[in-house]
Amino acid sequence: VSTTENAVDPVTAPPLTVRPVARRGEGVLWLINPRLAIGLTIVTIFVLASLFLPLFAPIDPSQQATYLKNLPMSGEHLLGTNALGQDIFWYLIFSIRNSLLLGVIVGVGVTIISTAVGLSAGYIGGTYERVVMLFVDTFITIPLLPILIILGAVIRGNTTFLTVGFIIIIFGWAWGARTIRSMALTLREREFINMARFSGANTVDIIAREIFPYVTAYMLVGFINTVLFAINTEATLAVIGLSKVEVPTLGSIIFWALNYNALFTGNYPWIVAPIVATITLFLGLFLLSTGFNQAFASRRGVA
Amino acid sequence: MAVLQYIGKRLALYFAVLFIGLSITFLLPRLMPANPIDGYIGQLQSRAQGSLTPEAIADLRINLEQLYGLEGDLFTQYLAYLERVFLKLDFGPSFTYYPQPVSTMIVNALPWTLTLLLVSTTIAWVLGNVVGLVAGYFHTKKAATILEVVGILLYPIPYYILAVSVILLLAYIIPIFPLAPTFPVGEMTLQKVGMIIYSSLLPALTLVLAGFGWNILSMKALAVATTEEPYVVFARLKGTSNWTRMFRYVFRNAMLPQVTALALSLGTIFNGALLTEILFAFPGMGLIMRTAASSGDYNVLYGAIAISIIAVATAGLVIDLIYPLLDPRIRHK
Numbered sequence: 001v002s003t004t005e006n007a008v009d010p011v012t013a014p015p016l017t018v019r020p021v022a023r024r025g026e027g028v029l030w031l032i033n034p035r036l037a038i039g040l041t042i043v044t045i046f047v048l049a050s051l052f053l054p055l056f057a058p059i060d061p062s063q064q065a066t067y068l069k070n071l072p073m074s075g076e077h078l079l080g081t082n083a084l085g086q087d088i089f090w091y092l093i094f095s096i097r098n099s100l101l102l103g104v105i106v107g108v109g110v111t112i113i114s115t116a117v118g119l120s121a122g123y124i125g126g127t128y129e130r131v132v133m134l135f136v137d138t139f140i141t142i143p144l145l146p147i148l149i150i151l152g153a154v155i156r157g158n159t160t161f162l163t164v165g166f167i168i169i170i171f172g173w174a175w176g177a178r179t180i181r182s183m184a185l186t187l188r189e190r191e192f193i194n195m196a197r198f199s200g201a202n203t204v205d206i207i208a209r210e211i212f213p214y215v216t217a218y219m220l221v222g223f224i225n226t227v228l229f230a231i232n233t234e235a236t237l238a239v240i241g242l243s244k245v246e247v248p249t250l251g252s253i254i255f256w257a258l259n260y261n262a263l264f265t266g267n268y269p270w271i272v273a274p275i276v277a278t279i280t281l282f283l284g285l286f287l288l289s290t291g292f293n294q295a296f297a298s299r300r301g302v303a
Numbered sequence: 304m305a306v307l308q309y310i311g312k313r314l315a316l317y318f319a320v321l322f323i324g325l326s327i328t329f330l331l332p333r334l335m336p337a338n339p340i341d342g343y344i345g346q347l348q349s350r351a352q353g354s355l356t357p358e359a360i361a362d363l364r365i366n367l368e369q370l371y372g373l374e375g376d377l378f379t380q381y382l383a384y385l386e387r388v389f390l391k392l393d394f395g396p397s398f399t400y401y402p403q404p405v406s407t408m409i410v411n412a413l414p415w416t417l418t419l420l421l422v423s424t425t426i427a428w429v430l431g432n433v434v435g436l437v438a439g440y441f442h443t444k445k446a447a448t449i450l451e452v453v454g455i456l457l458y459p460i461p462y463y464i465l466a467v468s469v470i471l472l473l474a475y476i477i478p479i480f481p482l483a484p485t486f487p488v489g490e491m492t493l494q495k496v497g498m499i500i501y502s503s504l505l506p507a508l509t510l511v512l513a514g515f516g517w518n519i520l521s522m523k524a525l526a527v528a529t530t531e532e533p534y535v536v537f538a539r540l541k542g543t544s545n546w547t548r549m550f551r552y553v554f555r556n557a558m559l560p561q562v563t564a565l566a567l568s569l570g571t572i573f574n575g576a577l578l579t580e581i582l583f584a585f586p587g588m589g590l591i592m593r594t595a596a597s598s599g600d601y602n603v604l605y606g607a608i609a610i611s612i613i614a615v616a617t618a619g620l621v622i623d624l625i626y627p628l629l630d631p632r633i634r635h636k
Contacts, residue, residue: 286459
């Protein structure tokens with residue numbers, strides 16, 4: 001359709017020929033490279049902390065006026081308390097948990113949709129592909145934030161945290177679909193696909209049994225990228241007050257801190273802690289996704 | 304002929320994207336379970352302490368439906384919406400600033416956004432690509448790794464974190480920039496222009512930092528691959544200097560995917576600009592949308608979104624139409 005037809009993001013683009021399964025007896029050690037190791041460590045710490053620490057929380061941190069306001073950091077309140085009388089440390093832990101949870105839900109939904117759309121478009125081709133790519137290009141081109149702002153204005157207050165997730169899924173599948181389609185395109189012309197077709201396999205069989213195993217490696221990378229995208233999008237909406245800001249997330253914590261002028265009142269932990277946590281988590285997820293890419297690429301002897 | 308065909312296809316895609324994008328904007332809010340009119344009537348009812356009669360509410364509903372353009376069935380509304388966007392570019396009056404037309408508000412805000420975007424995106428693209436080119440061309444050297452690490456550290460940081468961190472560092476801890484930016488209106492004097500530029504530096508810095516990281520990483524990956532190409536090796540054996548090879552041989556080819564990527568990422572960049580405007584109170588489209596969203600000014604919201612989609616799609620079209628000038632392979636096909 002345009003020059004951008006086969007463009008993929010070189011930062012997150014997948015290796016095209018990936019061995020679907022590791023050789024038996026080698027384990028998964030071949031996967032490890034520095035980026036992957038650092039990313040995996042960071043993400044594991046965040047996931048474990050957000051899974052288990054909330055079990056020890058003394059009280060639901062989203063409840064206001066639990067403690068005295070603006071207490072400094074101490075043994076009892078590791079990061080102090082905020083202007084709403086909430087414990088900042090526990091609020092942050094719950095924020096990370098909710099953001100990660102949203103990211104995983106959106107990641108699963110987006111990965112399923114983009115794989116199905118991308119594989120079918122790339123393999124079937126023809127008019128079907130052109131129509132699908134028109135929608136993919138549209139969803140990539142149109143700016144997402146204005147649409148989210150108007151949705152936020154319409155459903156304000158009458159929404160659940162999950163609705164926000166579903167809206168992000170609706171707008172998140174296009175990039176992945178585009179990448180998977182371009183992988184399917186290159187695979188379509190390979191000998192073994194012809195072989196399968198001449199042996200009498202139908203389209204669904206070929207897509208599911210012959211092409212799908214090749215894109216599973218990318219699906220993992222795409223999944224991680226989507227988790228990043230989802231956390232970022234929800235947080236962006238929350239920071240400008242258009243998500244469900246009562247739910248602690250990495251965005252809503254900054255929304256409240258900005259609204260109560262944490263900087264002017266000198267309550268630094270309230271704003272610095274979420275910034276540090278977000279940057280660390282995002283760096284970890286990014287290293288994890290590029291680390292996997294590198295590992296899969298070195299597997300076929302390129303890097 | 305090939306060029307004409309290319310332009311024709313690209314134009315068709317442009318109108319299709321506009322049409323689908325505007326249709327989605329129209330449909331999605333109407334599929335949502337919440338109805339803005341019910342919400343508004345509920346607000347009035349509670350303010351009147353339940354004293355509104357059912358007849359008064361029915362009258363109110365009809366008036367509000369007229370105001371919001373919600374009369375008739377979905378299809379009639381849709382046709383009226385498309386007619387307003389494509390044929391008249393008229394979005395009715397703003398409710399909050401009645402009777403100021405929405406188009407005037409947008410015409411006032413759009414130049415702010417476009418200037419901020421154009422300047423910061425250009426700087427981020429040029430700077431990021433040059434740094435990425437150097438990192439990729441000398442990828443065997445230790446120092447190049449440092450440049451790449453800068454990209455890795457910058458790229459995953461989201462816009463809102465960058466904006467808040469920049470305010471925290473450069474306006475609060477080291478107060479060289481204004482905490483409360485001022486954007487004076489009316490007659491422009493030299494002093495006012497200076498004040499505007501001074502206040503715009505922080506939002507621009509945020510956007511440059513955000514675009515910088517991706518360009519470094521992406522250009523580095525492309526430059527590493529291009530440096531290995533036989534024609535670059537040939538150029539080296541011919542005795543050309545590093546400088547010539549880097550810019551005339553590697554950069555000219557590695558740049559093409561970067562131009563395409565820029566066209567594709569315009570939507571994301573625009574999102575970032577809107578968010579940055581909101582957080583820095585910069586008087587562009589983002590601020591208009593945020594204000595309209597909190598006051599329920601739907602005419603302004605729809606107008607601003609339609610114009611945003613048109614602006615981003617048009618910018619992408621312009622980049623893709625410039626592309627044949629950069630890539631002789633399309634020109635001479």
